[in-house]
Amino acid sequence: MKILVLISNVPDTTTKIRFTGDNTAFDAAGVQWIINPWDELALTRAMELKEAGGVEKITVANVGEKITEATLRKALAVGADDAIRIDAPAKDAFFVASQLSKIAGDYDLILAGIEASDYNGNAVGGMLAELLDYNSVSAVSGINMDGDKFVINREIDGGSQVLSVTGPLVAIVQKGIAKEPRIPAMRGIMMARKKPLNVVEAVDAHEKTSFVNFELPPPKAACKMVDEENAKELITLLHEEAKVL
Amino acid sequence: MNFELTEEQLMIKEAARDYAQRELIQDVLERDEKGIFPTKHIKNLADLGFMGMMVDPEYGGSGMDTISYVLALEELSKIDASTAVIISINNSLVCYGLNRFGTEEQKRKYLVPLASGQIIGAFLLSEPEAGSDASQQHTTAVDMGDHYIINGTKNWISNANSASTYLVIAQTNPEKKHKGINAFIVEKDSPGITLGPHEDKMGMRSSDTHSVMFSDVKVPKENRIGEDGFGFKFAMMILEAGRIGIASQALGIAQGAMERSVAYAKERKAFGKTLAKHQAIAFKIADMAVKIENARNLCLKAAWLKDNHMPITVASAMAKQYAADIAMEVTTEAVQIHGGYGYVKEYHVERLMREAKLTQIYEGTSEVQKIVVSRDLLKD
Numbered sequence: 001m002k003i004l005v006l007i008s009n010v011p012d013t014t015t016k017i018r019f020t021g022d023n024t025a026f027d028a029a030g031v032q033w034i035i036n037p038w039d040e041l042a043l044t045r046a047m048e049l050k051e052a053g054g055v056e057k058i059t060v061a062n063v064g065e066k067i068t069e070a071t072l073r074k075a076l077a078v079g080a081d082d083a084i085r086i087d088a089p090a091k092d093a094f095f096v097a098s099q100l101s102k103i104a105g106d107y108d109l110i111l112a113g114i115e116a117s118d119y120n121g122n123a124v125g126g127m128l129a130e131l132l133d134y135n136s137v138s139a140v141s142g143i144n145m146d147g148d149k150f151v152i153n154r155e156i157d158g159g160s161q162v163l164s165v166t167g168p169l170v171a172i173v174q175k176g177i178a179k180e181p182r183i184p185a186m187r188g189i190m191m192a193r194k195k196p197l198n199v200v201e202a203v204d205a206h207e208k209t210s211f212v213n214f215e216l217p218p219p220k221a222a223c224k225m226v227d228e229e230n231a232k233e234l235i236t237l238l239h240e241e242a243k244v245l
Numbered sequence: 246m247n248f249e250l251t252e253e254q255l256m257i258k259e260a261a262r263d264y265a266q267r268e269l270i271q272d273v274l275e276r277d278e279k280g281i282f283p284t285k286h287i288k289n290l291a292d293l294g295f296m297g298m299m300v301d302p303e304y305g306g307s308g309m310d311t312i313s314y315v316l317a318l319e320e321l322s323k324i325d326a327s328t329a330v331i332i333s334i335n336n337s338l339v340c341y342g343l344n345r346f347g348t349e350e351q352k353r354k355y356l357v358p359l360a361s362g363q364i365i366g367a368f369l370l371s372e373p374e375a376g377s378d379a380s381q382q383h384t385t386a387v388d389m390g391d392h393y394i395i396n397g398t399k400n401w402i403s404n405a406n407s408a409s410t411y412l413v414i415a416q417t418n419p420e421k422k423h424k425g426i427n428a429f430i431v432e433k434d435s436p437g438i439t440l441g442p443h444e445d446k447m448g449m450r451s452s453d454t455h456s457v458m459f460s461d462v463k464v465p466k467e468n469r470i471g472e473d474g475f476g477f478k479f480a481m482m483i484l485e486a487g488r489i490g491i492a493s494q495a496l497g498i499a500q501g502a503m504e505r506s507v508a509y510a511k512e513r514k515a516f517g518k519t520l521a522k523h524q525a526i527a528f529k530i531a532d533m534a535v536k537i538e539n540a541r542n543l544c545l546k547a548a549w550l551k552d553n554h555m556p557i558t559v560a561s562a563m564a565k566q567y568a569a570d571i572a573m574e575v576t577t578e579a580v581q582i583h584g585g586y587g588y589v590k591e592y593h594v595e596r597l598m599r600e601a602k603l604t605q606i607y608e609g610t611s612e613v614q615k616i617v618v619s620r621d622l623l624k625d
Contacts, residue, residue, distance in 0.1 A: 183267075185294050189253050
């Protein structure tokens with residue numbers, strides 16, 4: 001069985017967000033890039049499945065320009081066997097899914113993080129499944145192999161669900177899929193240099209959306225301190241200002 | 246000149262940072278308080294390759310350069326300098342010494358398990374009456390033909406209890422003074438070795454420090470490192486490289502204290518504005534940043550020289566003296582910025598200040614480093 005893990009290159013979660021071009025584009029100047037945290041968990045689960053046996057190869061893939069290669073190398077250092085970078089800026093979800101559909105057809109299981117932590121799109125996995133005509137399950141919090149089927153755990157409102165799904169499959173994974181991301185060992189870091197990172201030309205595809213405007217959330221209000229003897233004032237503030245009572 | 250780090254170096258820095266900020270931080274206060282050795286962390290860090298970073302993979306190491314080692318030690322020390330020193334001693338004293346001067350048999354038998362972190366090592370040079378002046382060795386190693394018999398006491402030995410393999414410096418031919426000194430690989434469970442009590446230290450409390458007594462300890466001849474009389478030179482050459490490790494540790498302590506100070510200054514308000522908006526505090530932080538950047542450059546320069554097989558005596562002494570001294574200054578100011586909160590354990594900076602103090606003392610005091618630097622400048 002071959003697993004493909006989709007990797008988004010996203011700003012470090014502590015990045016101070018700024019916009020350029022009259023609030024129509026994210027300002028990437030000076031940004032530290034990381035593997036999308038959900039994708040990192042997906043890769044960890046793929047590694048666990050490989051260690052349990054029955055997985056021949058794990059490939060990681062990304063649609064992006066050369067700058068995203070450091071992120072793919074990290075995925076190789078963590079343990080992926082090879083990487084594919086489709087050489088194009090990730091314009092929108094349909095564009096990315098269209099590009100990925102050209103390289104994803106050989107894989108039995110495709111793992112996609114439920115969303116990327118930058119634009120929170122939550123769309124590529126489902127679109128890719130549609131383009132490939134694969135089964136897809138969203139909000140997957142557990143996945144195991146059972147012969148030629150996949151046993152999937154999902155969190156649903158008020159409980160959990162277990163599904164048995166035939167492959168090939170796109171599993172859109174969320175928190176719980178793996179305990180925590182793996183830190184690459186130095187041996188893995190050294191080996192990453194020798195593993196294949198194939199750059200593939202983009203195919204002709206058109207984005208279906210464009211950014212009109214971004215707005216930052218309103219700044220957090222200052223913290224108000226209330227003396228411990230003024231419980232009444234606290235209740236008034238919670239009622240009238242915070243409106244939580 | 247290129248100040249850019251490679252992709253691998255950045256990944257190692259990130260790996261060290263992730264481990265420190267995710268794992269070491271969890272129990273660092275408790276281990277400091279109770280003096281608990283970080284057994285679990287050392288095992289995990291060994292699995293990640295941190296115990297023999299610069300040793301060839303053929304001998305169980307990770308095959309990294311010294312620049313990566315500086316980056317890793319800085320990140321680990323920002324959170325937990327005790328764990329960093331355990332790693333530093335294993336890497337830059339024990340593994341480095343065996344890798345550079347050990348025989349093939351010694352490397353197979355001892356370096357492979359040390360570099361892969363299956364066991365850890367300790368370096369036994371200091372004595373009750375031989376600290377900064379390491380040539381005054383009272384521990385004796387008498388040549389008995391096919392083996393040596395070691396007697397004496399070693400002091401302030403980091404990793405003394407947790408280590409399985411010791412590198413011991415001892416005097417074989419006192420009439421030859423420092424040229425009569427030898428270095429030996431000694432297994433800790435050899436008959437005749439006893440440990441003094443765990444030293445109750447001011448800082449670095451999670452690293453285990455003991456004195457070690459040798460009473461008629463038999464060491465096979467094949468465990469001597471190098472030719473007869475090579476021991477003092479061996480110790481000096483090892484310490485020269487080891488200073489880069491302690492300098493990086495001091496750098497990390499200072500950087501950790503500054504990061505905590507920056508975060509605190511942005512949050513804490515006084516006189517109607519954050520501390521960051523008070524110039525008195527902002528300038529303290531600027532001073533910290535300049536000192537830390539200087540220390541980092543000295544560490545990386547020494548590491549670069551070592552990686553390029555150039556002389557490091559002066560560069561490593563400068564890095565160690567400067568980084569240790571500014572770590573003390575920066576951590577003291579960090580406590581000051583934190584005010585009363587800085588003086589309680591929960592805020593970490595008082596621990597960093599206690600840890601910084603030791604970097605000015607061990608592996609050559611700041612004064613010894615100045616001797617090294619000035620001797621080079623003033624020699625005829």
